[in-house]
Amino acid sequence: MQKVIQKMLVNEALKNKYLNFKKHFVDTRLDDSDKPKKTTTDQIIEVRPPNGNEVLIQEDGEPKNKKLDSGGEFEKIMEALSRRFDYEMTKPTADCPACPFMSKDGKVYLVINFHANGSKNTGGDDVKEIMNRSAGKMYVDLENLYVQRFESNMTSAYKKAWGIFQLKQADLVLEQGEVDTAEGKIIVTMSTTIKYRYSLFGETRGIRSWTYEDYRYVPTPPPPER
Numbered sequence: 001m002q003k004v005i006q007k008m009l010v011n012e013a014l015k016n017k018y019l020n021f022k023k024h025f026v027d028t029r030l031d032d033s034d035k036p037k038k039t040t041t042d043q044i045i046e047v048r049p050p051n052g053n054e055v056l057i058q059e060d061g062e063p064k065n066k067k068l069d070s071g072g073e074f075e076k077i078m079e080a081l082s083r084r085f086d087y088e089m090t091k092p093t094a095d096c097p098a099c100p101f102m103s104k105d106g107k108v109y110l111v112i113n114f115h116a117n118g119s120k121n122t123g124g125d126d127v128k129e130i131m132n133r134s135a136g137k138m139y140v141d142l143e144n145l146y147v148q149r150f151e152s153n154m155t156s157a158y159k160k161a162w163g164i165f166q167l168k169q170a171d172l173v174l175e176q177g178e179v180d181t182a183e184g185k186i187i188v189t190m191s192t193t194i195k196y197r198y199s200l201f202g203e204t205r206g207i208r209s210w211t212y213e214d215y216r217y218v219p220t221p222p223p224p225e226r
Contacts, residue, residue, distance in 0.1 A: 001112070005082045007145055011187045012074060016052030018183055021215045023047065030205040040206075049218045074189075080131035083121075085114040090137065102139070109139040109148060116155075129158055130170050146187045150174040169197035181217040188215055 027041040044058040054068040089100035090111040115135035122128035136152030158167040174192045192210040
């Protein structure tokens with residue numbers, strides 16, 4: 001897993017340096033039966049090389065041009081994968097009789113279970129605190145050595161402000177794919193969804209989704225002539 005994680009970190013740097021793309025973010029509130037109730041946020045964000053800067057270009061159908069503070073959540077998840085999780089290969093089950101290997105779309109994946117190992121060195125960061133309370137499964141593409149699908153869910157609640165706020169659910173599904181560039185294959189995120197439930201003077205349920213699209217390779221310009 002360390003090789004997979006290290007490759008993902010190197011790949012993230014390549015993606016920020018060479019790829020221009022958009023991500024469509026939607027936050028949808030759910031009713032008590034988990035049916036969509038209303039959309040609270042609908043944004044299109046452009047990510048620009050060579051530093052992976054994020055710019056809000058559309059919100060609720062209206063054009064925008066606002067630089068965002070990139071949260072670095074992906075890097076925090078990668079750090080959690082390297083420091084806070086223990087791994088074991090998935091054993092055969094009725095759903096996956098060939099596990100720890102499975103075939104899909106002509107590719108072979110290694111299926112790995114993971115769970116938090118009890119590390120609490122988070123510095124108060126919310127993403128790391130959530131990961132410290134998570135367990136799940138990942139599907140590793142054996143040909144190109146990357147996590148094609150990542151699934152996790154919280155195994156215990158995350159409490160703040162003396163328990164006034166309680167995050168009770170944060171189920172994450174992340175899927176990745178490949179883009180061919182002049183630098184070789186770059187692994188890119190295709191979609192991310194988080195189903196959440198929290199209580200703060202009442203309970204709130206929702207789904208946050210990010211859809212990534214319009215990946216475009218942007219070569220690094222040559223240095224100016226002297």
